[in-house]
Amino acid sequence: MGLEYVRISPGFEKYMPKDYVDLVQYGQFGRDIDVQQLGQFKELVEEHPMCAGCFMAYFIRVFYAALPKPEDTIVLGTAGCARLALSQAAVPFIYGNYGDTNAVASGLKRALSIRFPDKEKDVVVIAGDGGLIDIGFGMTMHSWFRREKFTTIMVDNEVYGNTGGQESGMSPKGVQLKMAPKGKQFEKINAVELAKTAGCVYVAKLSPTNPKRIAKTVKRAILAARHFGPTFIHAYTSCNIEYSIPTEKVLEDARKREKQDFGFYEWMTDEVKEFFEEMERKPEEVKA
Amino acid sequence: MYYVADVKETDCAKYNCKQCVLFCPEPNTLMYHDSKHVAWVNYSRCKGCAICVYVCSDLLKRNCIEMVMMTAGE
Numbered sequence: 009m010g011l012e013y014v015r016i017s018p019g020f021e022k023y024m025p026k027d028y029v030d031l032v033q034y035g036q037f038g039r040d041i042d043v044q045q046l047g048q049f050k051e052l053v054e055e056h057p058m059c060a061g062c063f064m065a066y067f068i069r070v071f072y073a074a075l076p077k078p079e080d081t082i083v084l085g086t087a088g089c090a091r092l093a094l095s096q097a098a099v100p101f102i103y104g105n106y107g108d109t110n111a112v113a114s115g116l117k118r119a120l121s122i123r124f125p126d127k128e129k130d131v132v133v134i135a136g137d138g139g140l141i142d143i144g145f146g147m148t149m150h151s152w153f154r155r156e157k158f159t160t161i162m163v164d165n166e167v168y169g170n171t172g173g174q175e176s177g178m179s180p181k182g183v184q185l186k187m188a189p190k191g192k193q194f195e196k197i198n199a200v201e202l203a204k205t206a207g208c209v210y211v212a213k214l215s216p217t218n219p220k221r222i223a224k225t226v227k228r229a230i231l232a233a234r235h236f237g238p239t240f241i242h243a244y245t246s247c248n249i250e251y252s253i254p255t256e257k258v259l260e261d262a263r264k265r266e267k268q269d270f271g272f273y274e275w276m277t278d279e280v281k282e283f284f285e286e287m288e289r290k291p292e293e294v295k296a
Numbered sequence: 297m298y299y300v301a302d303v304k305e306t307d308c309a310k311y312n313c314k315q316c317v318l319f320c321p322e323p324n325t326l327m328y329h330d331s332k333h334v335a336w337v338n339y340s341r342c343k344g345c346a347i348c349v350y351v352c353s354d355l356l357k358r359n360c361i362e363m364v365m366m367t368a369g370e
């Protein structure tokens with residue numbers, strides 16, 4: 009969009025919906041918001057139909073609060089639960105056909121750098137485990153092999169949540185799901201190692217137990233993609249419906265999985281590491 | 297009737313805390329009052345998951361939020 013598209017022309021405030029006016033007056037556009045300020049500014053995401061207690065919805069909430077430059081960001085999603093919230097945010101959203109997100113994002117990012125050579129436009133894909141590692145596997149891998157400069161975030165609920173509980177490559181071995189009654193026969197795919205092998209320059213894995221850390225990871229993934237190459241975040245975002253987790257225990261489950269197999273993990277190339285070290289030394293100059 | 301979270305304002309005000317606000321899955325729902333230093337719920341947006349109760353009661357042992365039944369329009 010760019011900031012000039014976000015601002016309301018003088019005199020038109022009273023005709024705009026209140027939520028939009030709030031966004032411009034008390035929101036994130038053109039401002040450096042810290043995720044700890046959640047609850048004290050107007051968030052970019054609006055009401056959406058994701059289930060009560062859904063931690064994928066929680067991750068998406070923190071993701072938007074962490075965007076380094078929301079007015080210059082484009083989010084790409086696809087079929088699956090995440091798009092139910094992604095499509096309700098004040099950040100341009102493109103719906104890629106199921107499995108195609110990383111191909112669409114590749115073209116989009118290249119087109120943006122031709123159309124706006126002097127501006128930084130961030131492209132972020134957020135899609136499910138099915139969308140990225142099963143049906144979109146080829147597109148995901150090839151965008152990484154080609155070193156496309158955008159961020160891919162897998163919101164991994166270890167199931168096809170949106171279509172009622174089929175197993176995915178990311179479901180853990182042995183797990184029984186509504187449409188995998190015999191229990192999954194194969195191991196969970198190691199997406200993080202695949203990303204490193206395929207050429208991502210920044211790779212992280214997390215369970216959403218710490219908003220500050222989620223925000224830092226999202227910012228780093230976006231900045232590294234802006235300057236160096238493909239980046240990947242593997243986030244555990246439970247499906248309380250398909251895994252029958254009582255909603256009040258969703259955070260407890262995220263904390264348990266963090267201890268078990270989703271401990272925070274971050275890897276980056278030496279070049280990216282130097283960039284962040286430099287940025288931390290003089291934050292104003294390299295500021296997002 | 298629907299189920300929503302409700303903050304006990306005088307109890308919450310004793311702590312300079314906003315932990316529950318940082319864990320609600322819903323945007324613009326569990327808010328924090330800048331000057332009163334208390335959390336408050338936008339009832340029409342709350343989906344009743346009780347994650348905030350887990351944070352306040354189970355993790356922090358502060359017991360300042362409870363789930364209540366509310367009638368539409370209240």
Ligand SMILES: Cc1ncc(C[n+]2csc(CCOP(=O)(O)OP(=O)(O)O)c2C)c(N)n1
Nearest residue numbers: 087088089106136137138139167168169170
């Ligand atoms: C080309 C195509 N194939 C299949 C579907 C049906 N479909 C919609 S969502 C979905 C699975 C979603 O699983 P995942 O990507 O893990 O997202 P989740 O809903 O679990 O977040 C499928 C198979 C589709 N929309 N398009």
Ligand code: SF4
Nearest residue numbers: 059062089169247248
């Ligand atoms: S089906 Fe599962 S992943 Fe989808 S919105 Fe509901 S709880 Fe979240």
Ligand code: SF4
Nearest residue numbers: 308313314316352360
């Ligand atoms: S966690 Fe409890 S004490 Fe802390 S802000 Fe929320 S309601 Fe108040």
Ligand code: SF4
Nearest residue numbers: 320342343345346348
């Ligand atoms: S019950 Fe759930 S949706 Fe409602 S305020 Fe608490 S955490 Fe947020």
Ligand SMILES: [Mg+2]
Nearest residue numbers: 136137167169
């Ligand atoms: Mg899934």
